[in-house]
Amino acid sequence: MGKGDYLGEFEQITMLALVRLGSNAYGMTIRRELAERIKREVSIGAIYTTLERLERKGFVASHVGEPTKERGGRAKRYFKILAPGNKALDESWNNVQRMRDGTPLGGTLASIVGGLS
Amino acid sequence: MSNSDPKEKNQDTFSRMYDLMDPKHQSDFKFKEIRLKNWNKEQPNIIFNEEYVEAVYRARRKAINHQGYLDNFNNLDDLIHEFESQDSNEMSFFDHLTKKLIEPFNPTFQIILKPIMLLFSMKIGTTLISPPKTGEKILYLFLSKDARKHIPGDLEEEFTTIILPKFGPRYARIWYWKQVFFSLVPIIQGRMVKWGTIAWAAKAAEWVSSRFSS
Secondary structure, three states, X not given: OOHHHOXXXXXXXXXXXXXXXXXXXXXXXXXXXXXXXXXXXXXXXXXXXXXXXXXXXXXEEEEEEEEOHHHOOOEEEEEEEOHHHHHHHHHHHHHHHXXXXXXXXXXXXXXXXXXXX | OOOOXXXXXXXXXXXXXXXXXXXXXXXXXHHHXXXXXXXXXXXXXXXXXXXXXXXXXXXXXXXXXXXXXXXXXXXXXXXXXXXXOOOOOOOOHHHHXXXXXXXXXXXXXXXXXXXXXXXXHHHHHHHHHOOOHHHHHHXXXXXXXXXXXXXXXXXXXXXXXXXXXXXXXXXHHHHHHHHHHXXXXXXXXXXXXXXXXXXXXXXXXXXXXXXXXX
């Protein structure tokens, strides 16, 4: 995994939102998903900046959809996660998990303590 | 219907109309409900908005097809019946309503009254339902050509379909401005990084060329 392949916390959350939303992942739905699921109000500008960075890294791809009336006739830009993005997301989680293991926050120590009591 | 308050009755009727609509028309119709609320409160002239009147007509027409479902809605049924029994199909329902409303006045006054009503309706239409234009222009100034197609669209969609129906026009406009300002921060930051990198690369190229030329 190269240095540029590591994902920041917000990048991970945004990519998870893409996974959750599937084919309906575009700016507004991603923003709503973050607001409703993790109660985090993020500006649409921050979401696009992150998604464009992930697109440059080759982790996500986008395509332009249909314009609708409620968007003032503007088109949607749909995003989807690509295989390298999936791999990077998986790797980031594994790294966190490896660091958690054996610490009071991790599952291993907690299960030992639980087993002793 | 159990509601005795006519305003509540209208709201209830309106909600049921909404339920009867196709989902694809519901979002369009939802913010017209706000106008009805405002009209009930303090702005009787809100009904003169053409878009609103036509939307109410379409929904009401649809509701009438479900026979016996709705109660009287501000005499609209009578107006619709009258409108549909006309020989000419050229007049819109809005025109018909306008005609009915100015009928009691004398013909000279009617000539003056009609454009005033139309102007008033246009003003309501633009001030109540659209996001602040200045906010949109500010966004345009800082966005890339590509992002201009999507970011204002996302904001407008959320403004129209979620914020406006839920919180009303005043809060929706404040919300839009907040989104504009908070979106500008990462956008400008991104641009500065990009221009900073270009400036640094130019400086490095200048240094390299000066080393090799000497």
